[in-house]
Amino acid sequence: MKIEAxxxxxxxxxxxxxxxxxxxxxQEELLYLLQQADELKQKHKSGEHAEPLKGKTLGMLFEKxxxxxxxxxxxxxxxxxGTGIFLSSGDLQLGRGETIADTAKVLSGYVDGIMIRxxxxxxxxxxxxxxxxxxxxxxxxxxxxxxxxxxxxxxxxMKGRLKGIKLAYIGDGNNMVHSLMIGAAIIGMDIxxxxxxxxxxxxxxxxxxxxxxxxxxxxxEVLSEPQAAFEAADVIYTDVWASxxxxxxxxxxxxxxxxxxxxxxxxxxxxNDAIFMHCLPAHRGQEVTAEVIDGGQSVVFQQxxxxxxxxxxxxxxxxS
Numbered sequence: 001m002k003i004e005a006x007x008x009x010x011x012x013x014x015x016x017x018x019x020x021x022x023x024x025x026x027q028e029e030l031l032y033l034l035q036q037a038d039e040l041k042q043k044h045k046s047g048e049h050a051e052p053l054k055g056k057t058l059g060m061l062f063e064k065x066x067x068x069x070x071x072x073x074x075x076x077x078x079x080x081x082g083t084g085i086f087l088s089s090g091d092l093q094l095g096r097g098e099t100i101a102d103t104a105k106v107l108s109g110y111v112d113g114i115m116i117r118x119x120x121x122x123x124x125x126x127x128x129x130x131x132x133x134x135x136x137x138x139x140x141x142x143x144x145x146x147x148x149x150x151x152x153x154x155x156x157x158m159k160g161r162l163k164g165i166k167l168a169y170i171g172d173g174n175n176m177v178h179s180l181m182i183g184a185a186i187i188g189m190d191i192x193x194x195x196x197x198x199x200x201x202x203x204x205x206x207x208x209x210x211x212x213x214x215x216x217x218x219x220x221e222v223l224s225e226p227q228a229a230f231e232a233a234d235v236i237y238t239d240v241w242a243s244x245x246x247x248x249x250x251x252x253x254x255x256x257x258x259x260x261x262x263x264x265x266x267x268x269x270x271x272n273d274a275i276f277m278h279c280l281p282a283h284r285g286q287e288v289t290a291e292v293i294d295g296g297q298s299v300v301f302q303q304x305x306x307x308x309x310x311x312x313x314x315x316x317x318x319x320s
Contacts, residue, residue, distance in 0.1 A: 036313035051081025168233035173201035
């Protein structure tokens with residue numbers, strides 16, 4: 001059974017807001033975004049195209065390259081009637097020493113919203129501090145909230161509900177798991193994280209997730225054994241062992257994570273109808289076997305498509 005949000009109340013609260021991390025949003029607000037994402041997806045599939053952002057422009061600032069983030073935002077803003085402008089840090093005066101504050105103020109006079117895919121979360125926070133338009137986190141070293149919106153949409157599509165679902169995340173305690181923990185706690189999902197001791201999620205984020213979970217009834221646990229996390233899981237989730245910028249650590253990480261590969265044997269410990277998720281890109285034969293990611297219980301490409309629909313809901317809510 002789906003939990004419903006009050007659309008009028010949530011809609012008014014979201015206009016003009018930043019989207020830096022999920023912890024800034026209430027359960028009602030996230031549920032509203034998911035409802036809107038579902039509606040926009042259904043309209044798109046039926047050929048009905050609303051244009052709530054006609055005449056609006058989204059600036060898309062990339063410090064890191066991307067397939068899904070760029071294409072999903074650029075296509076999404078177009079489908080909403082607006083325009084997306086790709087901006088690499090090398091194309092801007094940021095690359096020649098102009099301050100983040102000055103850049104934020106200048107772009108605020110040109111565009112109606114900005115999406116930033118940055119190395120440091122501090123860069124995003126500074127930009128948002130000085131910008132006069134909504135700022136959206138397309139990814140930082142600390143959080144990846146847009147991906148989790150799409151993940152929640154996908155889980156609800158597959159399972160028909162979110163509250164009480166158990167998600168098991170296996171692998172690096174990175175920006176992806178940080179946002180999954182917070183998102184699950186807010187929504188009321190249970191989450192078990194299994195990671196090597198040297199690669200656990202950051203303690204302040206774990207504490208924040210536990211604090212939120214105390215109010216929503218969610219269960220949050222961090223383990224060192226993947227088998228325990230898989231038990232009775234409805235969703236199995238993993239990510240690459242070495243993210244962009246960690247290439248020099250790849251060999252060492254591969255040794256540390258060797259027991260954390262999602263394979264058929266581990267997957268069999270989850271519920272029979274469990275689904276497999278991965279934010280992509282994936283390295284078959286490392287964090288997941290081809291048998292699992294290309295198998296019948298994998299929803300990774302549905303997940304990837306939902307990036308566009310979830311982000312359309314987000315842009316429409318913040319930029320309208």
